[in-house]
Amino acid sequence: MTVAEFLRSYRLQFIGVLLSLAVLYSPIVPSMVQWWYQDDNYSHGFIVPLIAGYFLYCRREELLNAKVEPWWPGLLVLLAGLFQLLAGWLAWEYFTMRSSLITVIAGILLFVLGRRPFLILLLPVAYLLFMVPIPYIVYDAFAFPLKMFVTKVSVDFLQSIGVIVMREGNILMFPSTTLEVADACSGIRSIMSLLALSVAYGFFLKVSPLKRLIIALSALPIAIVTNALRVIITGILAQWWGAKAAEGFFHEFAGLAVFGVAIVLLVGLGALLGRERKES
Amino acid sequence: MNQRLIVVSLLLLLVASYLYLHRDMAVAMNRPFSTFPAQLGTWRMSGESFMTETVLDKLRPTDYLSRNYVNQDGKRVTLYIGYHGGGEQSGEIHSPKHCLPGSGWHEIYSGKHRLESDGKAFNMVKSVYQKDDSKELFLYWFQVKGKTLNNEYSLKLAEIVNSLLYKRRDAAFIRISVPFEGDEKEAARLGEAFAKDVCPVIKEYLPG
Numbered sequence: 001m002t003v004a005e006f007l008r009s010y011r012l013q014f015i016g017v018l019l020s021l022a023v024l025y026s027p028i029v030p031s032m033v034q035w036w037y038q039d040d041n042y043s044h045g046f047i048v049p050l051i052a053g054y055f056l057y058c059r060r061e062e063l064l065n066a067k068v069e070p071w072w073p074g075l076l077v078l079l080a081g082l083f084q085l086l087a088g089w090l091a092w093e094y095f096t097m098r099s100s101l102i103t104v105i106a107g108i109l110l111f112v113l114g115r116r117p118f119l120i121l122l123l124p125v126a127y128l129l130f131m132v133p134i135p136y137i138v139y140d141a142f143a144f145p146l147k148m149f150v151t152k153v154s155v156d157f158l159q160s161i162g163v164i165v166m167r168e169g170n171i172l173m174f175p176s177t178t179l180e181v182a183d184a185c186s187g188i189r190s191i192m193s194l195l196a197l198s199v200a201y202g203f204f205l206k207v208s209p210l211k212r213l214i215i216a217l218s219a220l221p222i223a224i225v226t227n228a229l230r231v232i233i234t235g236i237l238a239q240w241w242g243a244k245a246a247e248g249f250f251h252e253f254a255g256l257a258v259f260g261v262a263i264v265l266l267v268g269l270g271a272l273l274g275r276e277r278k279e280s
Numbered sequence: 281m282n283q284r285l286i287v288v289s290l291l292l293l294l295v296a297s298y299l300y301l302h303r304d305m306a307v308a309m310n311r312p313f314s315t316f317p318a319q320l321g322t323w324r325m326s327g328e329s330f331m332t333e334t335v336l337d338k339l340r341p342t343d344y345l346s347r348n349y350v351n352q353d354g355k356r357v358t359l360y361i362g363y364h365g366g367g368e369q370s371g372e373i374h375s376p377k378h379c380l381p382g383s384g385w386h387e388i389y390s391g392k393h394r395l396e397s398d399g400k401a402f403n404m405v406k407s408v409y410q411k412d413d414s415k416e417l418f419l420y421w422f423q424v425k426g427k428t429l430n431n432e433y434s435l436k437l438a439e440i441v442n443s444l445l446y447k448r449r450d451a452a453f454i455r456i457s458v459p460f461e462g463d464e465k466e467a468a469r470l471g472e473a474f475a476k477d478v479c480p481v482i483k484e485y486l487p488g
Contacts, residue, residue: 006282013285020292027299070284078288082295089299090440092372092449104292112284140378168412169384 003117004064017108024085025101032098035133044193048131051200055124066117074110074118081107098132123203130196150224151181154231163239172231174238181231190227190262194219198266211273215266222265230258304443306342306367307450307487313345313361316485321477323349326356340364340371342450349474357474358457363486366449373453375432376407376420385409385416392430393419397476403430404475408464417467419475420455426488452486 036045081103088096109118155167172179198219202212318325327348342365364370390407404421422429424438460467
């Protein structure tokens with residue numbers, strides 16, 4: 001029996017599973033969506049399910065024609081997912097609660113449809129992980145050193161081109177003004193969004209798995225470099241214009257421009273890797 | 281009929297019904313912090329501060345207290361107590377381990393500490409943080425159902441156990457801070473002396 005036939009034969013029961021899943025996650029998912037809306041670091045949460053849906057759409061033929069071969073160990077994965085949900089619920093730990101949705105879906109797919117359909121759906125399902133905000137403990141653990149690093153690199157560069165600037169922690173001191181490298185400029189915000197994008201982009205490019213991995217991971221250096229660039233440009237402007245350069249509209253605009261540059265770099269890298277492949 | 285689909289639905293609904301039935305109750309304090317004494321042993325309250333709306337929105341304590349106390353020599357300590365009663369409206373305790381570095385303080389050292397007061401032992405964390413040139417000694421601990429805990433994991437564990445057994449998730453965070461310039465030992469002595477005076481009083485306010 002193929003997945004298409006399976007869905008046709010057991011349509012009502014399949015809808016029943018979807019409804020049960022919706023009921024189970026109704027206390028959990030809405031607060032996550034609200035989080036995407038409130039926290040600028042997670043605005044990309046909204047497009048993650050859409051991209052996952054598109055991945056699914058791309059492989060729909062393959063999926064519908066795959067053979068259904070139920071695999072009972074999937075039940076253990078499902079139980080593990082439900083246990084994860086309960087543990088997260090009792091501990092009030094959002095990441096554990098929310099990410100259990102992905103484990104539960106994986107368990108259901110393995111248990112009901114089997115390994116072949118599961119492998120086809122692995123990417124769209126795993127991709128959903130990007131929509132779950134990581135715990136702030138983890139976030140801060142990376143954000144702080146990253147912020148220091150970006151500040152240091154930027155100040156070294158500014159000094160080497162003759163800008164008069166001193167650094168104290170993540171504070172930049174110019175003769176006319178002081179600037180603080182905030183969390184937003186540390187690159188961590190861009191890393192989360194860029195990683196979600198670069199994985200999607202890597203998937204769409206017809207390149208080898210290794211190159212896909214390179215493209216996906218390139219999000220890290222790209223985010224750091226572009227954010228250092230942002231701090232450097234702000235620093236140069238601050239020397240000419242004073243504090244105006246780092247405030248209000250310009251600051252917002254710089255954030256968007258930096259993200260734009262990051263995407264250009266990402267696409268450029270993709271094009272480069274893609275071209276090499278054609279030549280060989 | 282596909283038995284597997286039925287089994288999956290039943291499992292999901294079973295867990296869902298547990299989630300719906302298992303809600304933590306909000307636990308009230310014995311007395312509100314507004315009645316917290318202004319005189320504690322030889323310590324006299326010298327000021328009180330209040331959090332801004334933004335901070336309150338983020339932290340969502342059920343009740344909190346943030347006061348300065350001075351001793352006879354005019355030495356100052358700051359006391360913060362945040363009580364989180366559990367339930368829908370209550371926020372989580374934010375550990376200084378994550379909060380302080382986030383606001384520019386970096387840890388110089390941090391270790392476990394035990395203090396005797398009123399014939400009982402209190403577990404706490406003793407730590408020193410620095411921001412720019414100012415140093416501050418912190419004594420802090422978490423208090424859950426009358427027990428004092430000095431690490432985030434035992435706090436989490438206590439919360440899970442209490443939620444599972446008693447449907448309650450109330451916990452308090454207590455922090456005593458002493459700003460100092462050179463003499464760390466003196467700061468520690470002040471902090472501990474204050475802790476000894478305040479510990480028995482705090483107990484009267486928090487639910488057991």
